[in-house]
Amino acid sequence: MTGEVHDLLGVGIGPFNLGLACLAEPLGLDAVFLDARDGFAWYHGLMFDDATIQVPFLADLVTLADPTSPYSFLNYLKQIGRLYPFYIREDFQPLRAEYDAYCRWASERVGGLRWGREVVDVRREERGDDDEAPVYRVTAITPEGTETYRTRHLVLGIGTAPWAPIDREPLDGDGSVALHASDYLHRRDELLSLGSVTVVGSGQSAAEIYHDLLSSAGVDGPRIDWVTRSPRFFPMEYTKLTLEMTSPEYIDHFYALPADQRDRMLREQRSLYKGINADLINEIHDLLYRRSVHGLASGLLAAATTLDGAARAVGAARADDPPGALRLDLSCADTGRFWTHHTDGLVLATGYSPTPPRFLEGIADEIDRDERGRYRVARDHTVDRAHSTIHVQNAEEHTHGLTAPDLGMGAMRNSVILRSICGREVYPVETSIAFQQFGAPADGADPAQPAPAHDSPTTRHQEAR
Ligand SMILES: Cc1cc2nc3c(=O)[nH]c(=O)nc-3n(C[C@H](O)[C@H](O)[C@H](O)COP(=O)(O)OP(=O)(O)OC[C@H]3O[C@@H](n4cnc5c(N)ncnc54)[C@H](O)[C@@H]3O)c2cc1C
Structure with missing residues (x-):
């Protein structure tokens, strides 16, 4: 351990803390960032050749905070000689592989990453x-042993971990394959060598995997099935007035609501970011149609279907289970009926969830939590009880809204975090970018009308509408 006390220590180097490193560098802050992995890698198990990120290139690590930063996506393209092809392509959304390479490029240049x-x-x-302001002592395990760091501020950017409704490990091996979507491309060939594969989930990853398996299965490949608990294979909403919800004023509006109301709204807003790209839904239908013209079976496609459990069919209670297969226990949300389905391969495209970091146990008393044990995240993203020294990134969906995991919010959130750490506004955040108004005006007046001299019946009628 050195006696040095860093201004800022970031735990995790995903896109959000990487963006923070890029924005902190020119400020002269003594910042260090630690990550368990060997280097930057962004969802390689889902790196399909043609997949794009779902936000424009302006949602890179820095641009929305500082368009002049050398760590912008456009500067990356310029440096590697690809700016003109990207310009002529006329598509705002970089390929997923391109975004991964860009972040790796930035991670190899910015200082302070370990x-x-x-x-x-x-x-x-x-x-x-x-x-006295607190100093935190942070212990990290390295291949060579342990290291200790000291810091005045912590920023947790540890992301989310693959989540599944069942334990897949006992189902993996001995003739069957059970994996989480995050491992898909690493084990795709194994799946394609089976007799049948079932994809579970209804988000973008589930749709990409189903499309990839179905296009690759051809005539001799496995039967490909797809079930999801969602009531339908729904598209992600991507219209401009809805995108205005990725604004500072929407975050302010959402943040000010009671917790129960926020939870209810988040459940209702699922389709805004958890659905499937509409073009991909249509491509899937086109693919099924083409296959049907050639007499190829389409397999099972079922929404409103929940995976309640899974077991190895061999040695299981039911005598009619075919050997070597997995038995999935399913239920239909519409009818309430239970049924079983057999498959050799199972891909759980069931998402990611935050995992409570065990490394905080030593300062558990200092973390502000709500009655459900979730971080009580302040507007400036602090979670320590004094709300001054420990910040979180992408762990505040329940307080700041559905945009917490959105790459486009990273630069804005980092501007807010750096303002809190530096005690001054370094990267100004636009306060009002939406054309629409969220919630009632604070003073109850109609913002589209000149202020009335008194509360006339007409005014009351307009408010009621
Ligand atoms: C397949 C996929 C595609 C996505 N595409 C988009 C998109 O197009 N647009 C969009 O807006 N959002 C997208 N998202 C959502 C989101 O933006 C990403 O998940 C993003 O990677 C989140 O970044 P992060 O920095 O929070 O965490 P992560 O990228 O998950 O990185 C967290 C890092 O923390 C490290 N870590 C964890 N614990 C420790 C520890 N104890 N010590 C040291 N290091 C630790 C991990 O090793 C990891 O490197 C996508 C998500 C997925 C799953």
Whole structure:
């Protein structure tokens, strides 16, 4: 351990903390970022050749905070000699592989990143004076042993972990394959060598995997089935007035609502970001149609269908289970009926969820949590009880809204975090970018009308509408 106390230590180097490193560098902050992995890698198990990111290139690591930063996507293209092809392509959305390569490029240039360091413990240093700003002691495991860092501010950017409704490990091996979508491309050939594969889930990843398997299966490949708990194979909403919800004023509006109301709204807003790209839904139908013209079976395609459990068919209770297959217990949300389905391969495209970091156990008393144990995240993304020293990235969906995981929000959130750490606004955040108004005006007045001299019946009628 060195006696040095860093201004800022970031745990995790995904796109959000990488963006923070890029924006912090010119400020002269002593910032260090640790990640358990060997280097930057973004969802390689889902890196389809033709997949694009779902936000424009302006949602890169820095541009929306500082368009003059050398770490912009456009500067990356210029440096590698690809700016003109990207310009002529006239498509705002970079390929997923291109975004991954861009982030790796930035990660190889920006200072302060240390890979191969898994943070396992954080403690607050005992300091004589209670009024003194805290210093945190952070322990990381490296291939060579342990390292300890000291820092005044922590920014947790540890992302989310693959989530599945069942334990897949006992189902994987001995003739069957069960994996999470995040591993798909690493084990695609294994799946294609089976007799049948079932994809579970209804998000973009599920649709990409189903499309990829179905296009590759051809005549001799496996039967490909797709079930989802969602009531339908729904498209992601991508219209401009809805995109205005990725605005600072929508976050302010959402943040000010009672927690129950926020939770209810998040459930209702699922289709805004959890659905499938509409073009891909149509491509899937076109593919099924082409296959049907050639007499190829389409397999099972069922929405409103929940995976309740899964077991190896061999040795299971039911005698009619075919050997070597997995038995999936399904239920239909519309009819309430239960049924079973057999498959050799199972792909759980069931999403990602935040995992409570165990390394915070040593300072558990210092973390502000709500009655459900979730972070009580302040508007400036702090979660320590004093709301001044520990920030989170992409862990505040329940307080700041559905845009928490959106790559387009990274630069804005990092501007807010840096304002909190530096005590001054370094990267100005636009306060009002939406044409629409969220919620009632604070003073109750109609913002489209000149202020009335008194509360006339007409005014009351307009408000009621
Ligand atoms: C397939 C896929 C595609 C997506 N595409 C888009 C898109 O197009 N547009 C969009 O807006 N959003 C997209 N998202 C959502 C979101 O933006 C991404 O998930 C994004 O990667 C989140 O970034 P992050 O920095 O929070 O975390 P992550 O990218 O998950 O990175 C977290 C990092 O923290 C490290 N870490 C964790 N714990 C520790 C520890 N204890 N010590 C050290 N390091 C640790 C991990 O090794 C990892 O490198 C996508 C998500 C997925 C799954």
